[in-house]
Amino acid sequence: MIKNRGTFLTFISLLFAFQQAHATEFPVCKEYYFIEEGKTASKQSFLEKILQENPNDVECMLKLASVYFRNNKVANGFDLVRRAYALNPSYVEKRNISKVLDLALRLSRLKELADKNSDAELWNELGNTYFDMGIFKEAKEAFEESIKLDETQTKVETLLALCYGNLNEMKKSATLLQKIVQREPYDFYANYYYGKVLKNELGNEKEGLKYIMMADYIFHYGDPEFDNEDEKSFLENDLKNEL
16 A cells, blocks of 8 residues: 555656746736736736636646646646647647646546546546545545545545545544544554554554554454555564554
8 A cells, every 4th residue: 555656756847847837938918917916916816817707718727737736736737738638739739738638638537537427436546546646635535535435445545544644634544544443453554554643643652552563463463465565564664663
């Protein structure tokens, strides 16, 4: 369950290049912005207003997508890229954002299908993709939608708890992990992460050690499934360090 961040780093570098290339650009109506909105108005609000008035303004869509990426609204940015591409594919393909076009189209379409079909597996695919990229806000939202459709998904619940933790919602993470442990007391990951959250994030070392010790017992005497040998080795060393 420990994830590779390589995809995320590549994605961020592409976004950075895209943002730098557009740093000095503004929509053709920039004079309107300074006259009507004033210099204190946010670029996001301005661009959103322009799109409300001109919903087919492809250039404005791409600029707003860039702002959304910088403001950690990745799914919103992907949706705009997809809209822009549907209106003018050749224009979008010539811009720097084309470097993330395939990913934007795939994830935006996947979200649309998951929502339309009320499909937990599609929400999980979307959530896992965002999680692997380290984009935890969108991953959290996807996993929450999946669990609404199917509440008996232990692995998805655990990933959701990790999203909460990465978003500094530690109490929500602990509450969800506690729920899993109460339901499935021999689940390795639930014990392991619940113990670490209690011990290292919420300051309850004594209680946290109980669950870490249970995770260590399950590791050696149970039959937990790991993604690969590297993950197993990492977890074994981390359990030693925690104990």
